[in-house]
Amino acid sequence: MHDLDLASGGSGDLAIDVAMMTRVEGEGSLRLRVRNGVVEEARLEIFEAPRYFEQLVVGRTPDEVIDIVARICGICPIAYQMTAVHAFEHGLGIEVDPQIRALRRLMYCGEWIESHALHIYLLHLPDFLGYASALELAKDHRPAVEAGLTLKKAGNQLVELIGGRAIHPVSVRVGGFSRTFRRSEITAIRGQMTEALDIARQTVDLVAGLEPPAFQREARLVSLRHPGEYPMNEGRIVSSDGLDIAATDWLTEFQESQVSWSHALQSRDLAGRPYLLGPASRITLAADQLHPLAAEALAATGLAEEIRTNPYRSILARAIELVDATAEAIDIIDAYEPPAQAATPWTPGPASAAWATEAPRGLIFHAYELDQRGLVRNARIVPPTSQNQAGIEADLASFAPQVLDLPMDQATHRIEQLVRSYDPCISCATHFLNLSVEDLS
Amino acid sequence: MSRALLARRPRPPRGGAAVAVEVLVCGSPDRGDDGAPMAVMARLREQLPPDVKMRAVGMLDVDDLLSVPYGAGVVIVDAATGIDPGAIVDLALTGLIGRPDGLHPRSSHALALPEVVGLAEMLRGRPLCGRIVAIGGAHFGLGTSFSRPVNAALDPLSEAIVQAVASVRPPVAGPA
Numbered sequence: 365m366h367d368l369d370l371a372s373g374g375s376g377d378l379a380i381d382v383a384m385m386t387r388v389e390g391e392g393s394l395r396l397r398v399r400n401g402v403v404e405e406a407r408l409e410i411f412e413a414p415r416y417f418e419q420l421v422v423g424r425t426p427d428e429v430i431d432i433v434a435r436i437c438g439i440c441p442i443a444y445q446m447t448a449v450h451a452f453e454h455g456l457g458i459e460v461d462p463q464i465r466a467l468r469r470l471m472y473c474g475e476w477i478e479s480h481a482l483h484i485y486l487l488h489l490p491d492f493l494g495y496a497s498a499l500e501l502a503k504d505h506r507p508a509v510e511a512g513l514t515l516k517k518a519g520n521q522l523v524e525l526i527g528g529r530a531i532h533p534v535s536v537r538v539g540g541f542s543r544t545f546r547r548s549e550i551t552a553i554r555g556q557m558t559e560a561l562d563i564a565r566q567t568v569d570l571v572a573g574l575e576p577p578a579f580q581r582e583a584r585l586v587s588l589r590h591p592g593e594y595p596m597n598e599g600r601i602v603s604s605d606g607l608d609i610a611a612t613d614w615l616t617e618f619q620e621s622q623v624s625w626s627h628a629l630q631s632r633d634l635a636g637r638p639y640l641l642g643p644a645s646r647i648t649l650a651a652d653q654l655h656p657l658a659a660e661a662l663a664a665t666g667l668a669e670e671i672r673t674n675p676y677r678s679i680l681a682r683a684i685e686l687v688d689a690t691a692e693a694i695d696i697i698d699a700y701e702p703p704a705q706a707a708t709p710w711t712p713g714p715a716s717a718a719w720a721t722e723a724p725r726g727l728i729f730h731a732y733e734l735d736q737r738g739l740v741r742n743a744r745i746v747p748p749t750s751q752n753q754a755g756i757e758a759d760l761a762s763f764a765p766q767v768l769d770l771p772m773d774q775a776t777h778r779i780e781q782l783v784r785s786y787d788p789c790i791s792c793a794t795h796f797l798n799l800s801v802e803d804l805s
Numbered sequence: 806m807s808r809a810l811l812a813r814r815p816r817p818p819r820g821g822a823a824v825a826v827e828v829l830v831c832g833s834p835d836r837g838d839d840g841a842p843m844a845v846m847a848r849l850r851e852q853l854p855p856d857v858k859m860r861a862v863g864m865l866d867v868d869d870l871l872s873v874p875y876g877a878g879v880v881i882v883d884a885a886t887g888i889d890p891g892a893i894v895d896l897a898l899t900g901l902i903g904r905p906d907g908l909h910p911r912s913s914h915a916l917a918l919p920e921v922v923g924l925a926e927m928l929r930g931r932p933l934c935g936r937i938v939a940i941g942g943a944h945f946g947l948g949t950s951f952s953r954p955v956n957a958a959l960d961p962l963s964e965a966i967v968q969a970v971a972s973v974r975p976p977v978a979g980p981a
Contacts, residue, residue, distance in 0.1 A: 420947060435835075435947065438864055486916060498916065499923040510928065517868055531863045532833070 394783060398764050406760040408753055408783065409626055418743045421732075425712065426452040426538045429732070429740060434532045436745070439482070439789055442475040442523060443723030444745075445536045446597055447730040452538050454612065455717025455734065458710045461703040464540045465597075470550075470696045471526040471533075472596050472721075473689040477560060478519030478530075479724035480643075480682040480689070483787045484567060485512020488679050491781040492574040508570065511563045515686065518553075518560040522693060525553055540707030550700045557693045564686035565661060571683045572665040576676035577778055581762050583755060584637060585645035585672070588722050594653045594688055595646055595722045602649055603639065604672075611720040614729040620746060631751040638754035641726025642786060643681035648672040655695075658688035675759055675785045682724075682787075712738025723748050725787050749788045756786050825856040826970050827873045831865050831883035838890070838942030838955045842882040845963045852963070857970055865918065870925030870933060878973025879935035881918075882966055884955075890943035891954030893965045898922050898935040936969040938962070 397405035417436050421429045430448050434441035446468060453460060485508060486498040495501040502509040520530040526545065527533020535542045588599035588611065601609050601617070609617055620629040632638055651659065651668060662668055662684045671677045715738075718731040726748035733741040763782055767775035828849070834840040846859055853859070862869045865881060873879045879898070888894055901919045916924075918937070926932050940962050943952035951959075 432947075435833075497920055499920045499927070502924055502927050506927065509924065513867055513924075513928075520866075529863075 394760075394779065396760060396764055396779060398768065401765055401768060403761040403764050406757045406764065407626075408756050408760070408788070418745055421740050421743045424740050425738060426456075426717075426732075426734070426740075429743075430536050430538070431532075431534060433730075433745065434534075436747075437789060438531050439479055440475060440723045440725065441532050442472050442527070443721060443728050444730075445533070446472055447719055447721045447723075447728050448732075449536055449538055450597060450721060451612075451717040451719035451730045451732055452715070452734075454719055455715035455732070456538070456710055456713065458539050458708055460540055460708055461705070463701060463703040464707070466696050466700065467526055467541065467545065467550075468536070469593075469596055470693055470700075471523060471536075473693040473696070474519045474522030474526070476519070476596075476685060476689040476724050477564075477693070478516050478523065479787075480686050481512050481515035481519060483724075484571065484679055484682050484686070485509060485515070487787070488781075488784050489571075491777070491784060492571075492576070492679070511566065515560050515563050515567070518556045518690075521556060522553060525549065537707050539710050540703070540705070542706065544702050544706045545700075547700055547702060550697055554694060554697045557690055557697065561657070561687065561690040561694060564683070564690045565657070567686055568661045568665065568680070568683045571679045572667060574679065576670075576674055577766075577781070578674075579676060579763050579766065579782075580673045581675075581759060582673065583675075583759065584633075584639040585648050586639045586641055586751075587645040587649045587727055588720060589650045590653060592653070594655065594658075594692070595650050597721050599650075599722075601720060601727065604645075604648060612718040614718070614720055614746065615731065615744075618746075618751070620750070626753065628750040628753060630754045631746060632754050638758045639751070640675075640755035640759075640786070641748045641751055642678065643685050643724075643726075644671050644675065644678045645726065646722060647681045647684060654684070655688045655691040657691040658684050661687050675782060678785045678787070714738070725749060725789055726752060747789070749786075752786050752788065756783060756788070823856070824858045824874050824877050825854070825974050826858070826878040826880060828853075828857060828859045828880045828882060828966065828970065829865060829869055829873075830859060830861045831863065831881065833863060835947060835949055837944040837946050837948050838940075838951055839884045839945050840949060841884050841940050841942065841951060841955050841959065841962065844951070845882075845959055845966065849963055849966060852967060853970060865921055867916075867921055867924045867928070870922065871928060873933065873935075875929070875931075876975055878970070878975060879933055880966060880969045880973060881935065881937040882962075883937065883939050884942040884945070885939040886942060886945075888939070888941035889954070890941045890952055891958035892941040893958060893961055894937075894939045894941075895965055895969055896937050896939075898933050898937060901937070934973050934975070936973055938965050938969050 393409045395405060395407040395409060417433060421432055430445050433444040433448050436444050490497055490501045493501060498509060523533055524530040526535060528535045585604040588595035589602040590599035599611060601611060601614060607617060618631055618633050620631050623630050651662060654662065667677060667680055671681045714736050715734045717734060720727050720729045728748055729746040731744040735741045767778050830842045830846050832839040832842045834843045843861060901922055922933065940955060940958060942955055
């Protein structure tokens with residue numbers, strides 16, 4: 365850890381300021397204030413510079429938007445591309461070939477594999493095993509780090525195969541892709557996916573045996589749910605307390621608001637309640653749609669209920685999803701036949717376009733208005749981390765009293781470990797922000 | 806630890822060093838000053854000897870360093886904040902880990918450079934003979950133009966890369 369500034373106010377009081385969160389994506393900090401055992405303040409402060417992507421896409425064509433939004437994040441560009449392209453296709457009434465649909469799902473599998481492998485092995489596992497970094501972990505557990513890197517590489521290569529490059533891919537187009545893919549191109553990566561599936565199953569064994577801090581809470585969990593497949597590109601928005609709305613209707617149930625301590629907008633439901641997204645939410649709300657191999661792996665752990673109630677178990681949820689994504693990738697590769705054309709032809713025009721998909725970190729929502737020429741008039745991009753922020757703060761407030769009796773370094777470690785459980789992508793969270801200045805004079 | 810994971814064998818070592826030095830060029834050409842390393846890549850192709858391989862890597866990953874042939878030197882070129890725009894810094898990879906001034910990833914890069922280098926050295930089983938050449942940037946927003954200080958420093962950046970390549974080039978055995 366670095367840039368830590370710790371101060372203890374005595375029994376029952378705790379002040380933790382982690383000035384720079386490490387092993388999370390982007391720049392953020394954590395502020396926690398506890399007095400007499402009562403949490404006065406729990407703030408996840410996101411101060412990475414706001415990124416004006418919602419304004420940058422105004423006046424652009426849908427295909428330009430798909431390439432631009434991929435630049436929001438180097439970790440989850442597919443999530444942005446998939447959400448945008450599905451929004452435009454839904455808004456414009458474009459039907460895509462089933463093989464195009466399968467290829468997109470395959471590409472998303474690649475991003476899940478890369479992102480989950482990175483987080484499990486290089487960002488989160490060091491917490492559980494008592495190491496300060498992946499480098500320290502590798503000194504004692506080199507095979508584990510190698511396994512993570514092999515998985516990560518497999519995911520990257522899957523994205524690169526279909527997307528043209530691993531970072532900020534460029535092949536996705538409204539209606540399909542910029543080109544068709546021969547069957548031999550797609551099957552060439554099958555061997556790597558088979559190896560990845562083997563490692564993914566071992567990963568479940570590994571992380572299921574980790575001892576998480578004791579913590580249970582009842583959070584409101586939200587994810588997509590699809591009747592015939594594990595949620596990724598399609599489905600309805602559902603919650604652990606019965607919400608069930610179309611993927612286009614996020615704005616009818618949720619809202620974003622500005623808080624003074626963060627550059628990211630926070631999301632809550634219209635009643636002001638926080639909620640949580642991500643692998644644990646998906647496992648909780650859609651485990652019955654897991655690939656049979658992933659379902660089998662989950663059942664073998666006997667930890668499905670703990671995944672729901674203990675956020676530290678999210679590392680296991682990610683491992684289960686690694687099995688799901690690698691196994692499904694193999695199925696898609698085996699069934700692939702080239703589509704008749706690279707993309708369905710379409711005509712630009714006015715439309716209201718909205719959609720939600722499942723990024724590795726959770727549900728992501730986009731909404732666009734297209735004008736008469738088919739150019740973007742306005743855009744709304746709601747990434748998962750900004751939706752999770754209020755829920756993370758609520759969990760921090762619940763958990764903090766449990767670490768009051770620990771030495772300060774251990775308390776800080778537990779708190780940081782908790783934040784990392786949500787795999788926050790702060791780069792994504794800081795999108796366009798309406799700034800207001802209050803003149804106190 | 807899972808027994809099966811522990812049983813995994815290390816990666817096999819990669820073969821020969823037909824390449825004397827690899828130059829790994831980081832950055833994004835459409836992110837303002839972050840594109841400076843890519844911009845000098847084209848002009849360097851004619852200045853560097855044929856046994857120097859240049860590779861655009863975007864965001865440096867452990868795999869990029871693992872694929873550097875054994876026996877070859879490596880030069881990483883990237884844009885950076887924390888130094889004056891247009892200023893050029895040349896650091897040896899040796900000793901990068903544990904530097905008190907630190908080298909932190911700027912945004913969503915997952916691992917810090919010392920960690921990437923350290924992991925690669927550990928997995929290769931030997932230290933990397935290399936340097937990092939960084940140019941300070943002022944603007945990293947979307948766009949293909951450079952800030953004035955960076956624009957003025959493109960020639961010095963090229964020269965610094967050429968010098969770094971020369972310094973990590975493995976010695977050539979003399980005649981028997």
